[in-house]
Amino acid sequence: MSSLTLRNIHKNFGNTAVLSGIDLDVADGEFAVIVGPSGCGKSTLLRTIAGLEDLDEGTVTIGESDVTNLPPSKRGIAMVFQSYALYPHMTVYENMSFGMKIAGSSAEEIDRAVRTAAETLGLTALLDRKPKELSGGERQRAAIGRATVRRPSIFLFDEPLSNLDASLRVKMRHEFVRLHETLETTMIYVTHDQVEAMTLADRIVVLRDGRIEQTGSPHELYTYPANRFVAGFIGSPAMNFLAGSVVETRLAQTIVRLASGTTIQVKVGSGELSPDSPVTLGIRPEHLTTGGDHNLVETEIKFVEPLGSHSYVYLETLDADEPLIFRASGDFRGAKGDKLAVGISANNCHLFGEDGKVL
Amino acid sequence: MRKLWRGSGVHLGLCFLSMFAMIPLLWMLSVSLMSPGEASSFPPPLLPQNPTFDNYRQLFEYSSMGRNFLNSLFVASAATLLSLTFNVSAGYAFAKLEFKGRQLLFRWLLSALVIPAQVSMIPLFLMLKGMGLVNSWIGVLIPFVASIFGIFLVRQYALSIPTEMIEAARIEGASELRIFRSVVLPLLKPILITLGLFTFLAAWNDFFWPLIVLTDSEKYTLPIALASLSREHVQDVELMMAGAVVTVTPVLVLFMALQRFYMSGTLAGSVKG
Structure with a gap:
């Protein structure tokens, strides 16, 4: 378990600024959801935390250590991708044990870790199957299983439910909540779906055009949006907006025409x-x-x-x-x-x- | 019912067309089993009167066909191994690894595709001569080490491997070599077989380059040996056909055995999967 601190993160692709001055603190064991419309930079932000993208400026700190210049494997993170990214030629067991095998863990150690993770996720009966023999939900669980086996200090999820149908998505949301309660690990979850953000997050981070618009608990964001964008983005259906002008202002009261x-x-x-x-x-x-x-x-x-x-x-x-x-x-x-x-x-x-x- | 008739009609048509390819091969086999002079009689017989393996016996006993066969096997196998090693790693690198000038270098390579192989043969020969590699196995194998077409073929296939899968392995601590070996290579299997088969066939059938480079008849591959056989035994049609059967059969069998993978490899990437 570890906290995450981002300071002044800048990332450009060519001349396009994708992330502009991101500052964020995620507490140890917190479930933070980064939400925003397509192209707002949320996946890039997650990839910079993972170390899959180089930063143009800024620092990434996990726990006490500055990991800005460390490769992904040295950051103590695990990531679950939108496409699951399971290795198709390996069984679920082999997929889950791949990382530990590379780390040089003993066969018994690997077996124990894989079976424990499989039990938590209800994957025990599927360990000998290959990804193509699994349903969408099972694949997703296998991908989560692969991430949990290595006992990372931070989990990163990149839109993990977007390939599932609506009913499975609801079920998997509950799984994520349960997983977070069981593992008590810091989780950072990226989605464009504000319902997912509202239902999963301890804290939501709303991102637009590479900048953080507001962070806060789901209730805070819903009740006290900092700006029109957050007000319109959080809540389904969206907030109604009516244009007007001030007629008169009094203490804690305004008359609008x-x-x-x-x-x-x-x-x-x-x-x-x-x-x-x-x-x-x-x-x-x-x-x-x-x-x-x-x-x-x-x-x-x-x-x-x-x-x-x-x-x-x-x-x-x-x-x-x-x-x-x-x-x-x-x-x-x-x-x-x-x-x-x-x-x-x-x-x-x-x-x-x-x-x-x-x- | 109508569908069944239509299906049978298409099959009959295809069988008829395939005869055009099959008949010369079958007749080659038939002639190779005939007695000397039998194939030259008029009208030429379709089947041998008294089938005999004498031609094959003569081929392996009195000419050096056995050695030529082994030479061809060695050259084709080594060429396949070299081509797979270099083309697959280069193709993967062009598809999935980030390095400066990747696109530029690839475009530059592609533009070199328009230069016919024959144009480069003389300069290549002179270079090899300068290096003292004429009449050596290395000299025969050099053109097969890396081919632009092979790199292109592998690159196009490797593009379909999700980058996220490679990144997942990177996060799990796998080195680039480990990723290539444990994640990428198993996924490239269809294209490995296709490229391997292409190279093996090309190297096995190659006539011109070994003819230029090899001067020692001990090192001749089958196509050159067959050509010299036809010069020496211009009258012995049956013996030549036996030589042709020995030359063609291994690659034909190899192609038939691997054609399922070959088709999936050549069609890969043509439709959205």
Whole structure:
């Protein structure tokens, strides 16, 4: 087990900056999930931690030792790849024992380690099979098994669930949580799927264009996003955004005028903003209500997505470019074309300034 | 039912076409078993009247065909081994190892493909002569050591090996040589067989280069021996055919035995897997 410290990490591919000044601390035994859209540099960041990419600037420290210039094998890490990267000509047992064999461990030692790891992951019956004889989930477990056998101080996972179908992904998520509880090892997990990030992480790191936008617990990021990007990225369906301007600011309260002229009272202080300053109002689908009498926005139903326990209602309004998403109860009976006035819960609004930062 | 008829029709057609390739070979075998002069009678007989192995006996007893056979076997085997060693490691390096000027060097090599082998033969011969390697096994083998085509073939195949697999082995502490031996080589098996077969066939059948380099008849390979046999025994069609059978059979058997791998090797990378 070890902590990880990244300081001022810079990485360029040609003239393109992929990572720009990354500073990150991951505590010993923590499950950190790096999340971001495609091309944000999250896989490159993981590969620089692994030592598979050379840094242009910065340092990587694992535990107490600076590993910046060490090869991958000397860093005490194990990595599970998106494609599993199992050796196709070797059995699961041979795949799992490959690293230990290279390290020169004795046959008994290897056997004990492989069988213990196989038992933890439910792989014992599959040890003699080759990767092509395994299902996607089994392959994934074999790849994790190969990583755990060597007892690394840090596990690195590069989008390990993206090749699995939806139901298997949920099951494997639970496996990861269980594995983390069993091994209590530091884990760094890269994904573009914010649901995976929310369900697995002790701490989420949101990355965009090679920079960290925000780090924090899933609850922190969901409830207190630092900027519009994080607000839109974390949460599914995404947060609704309505453009407006400040009418009046009071202590911990702001009145915002939306495009249609409707004014909304928001329990967020907007500090130094003068009247008429442009702002963006953010509200999550579950914080829109019906049946209130203030903070109402007039909308028309475009589409209803019934999911049984609840429905997502897509609403068109003059106040937003994109349809608003409203999380309604499962027995919602509205239909396309119906008019609906939705209330914006003043306590759950977020206000973002022109620069995208939260107010 | 219609499908069955259509399938049978295609098979019949293919059988008919394959006869064009088969008949000369079968007749070569048939003539090699005929008595002297029998094949030259008119009309030429299809099958021997009294099948005999006399021609083969004469071939191995009175000419040095046995030695030539061993020479060919040695040259073809050594050429295959050398070609696999150098082309496979170079092809893999061009596909998967990062080094400065990799693309440039590969493009430069590819552009040299357009130069016909015959053009380089005289300069190569003069170089070998300068080094005193004429009439030596090394001289015969040098053109087979590395071929651009072989490197290209291996590189294209090696590109399909996921880089992540190599990186996984690197993380596990495997040296580059260990990765090549334990991870890459087993995955390259189809292309190793294809390239091995290509080289073996080329070296076995090669006539021109050994003819230029080898001066000592003790070192002659089968094709040169067969050519000198045809000069000496221009009338002995049956004996020459026996020599041709001895020359052709080993490579034919080798090709038949390995054609399954050969096909998978030559088709590799042609479709997305």
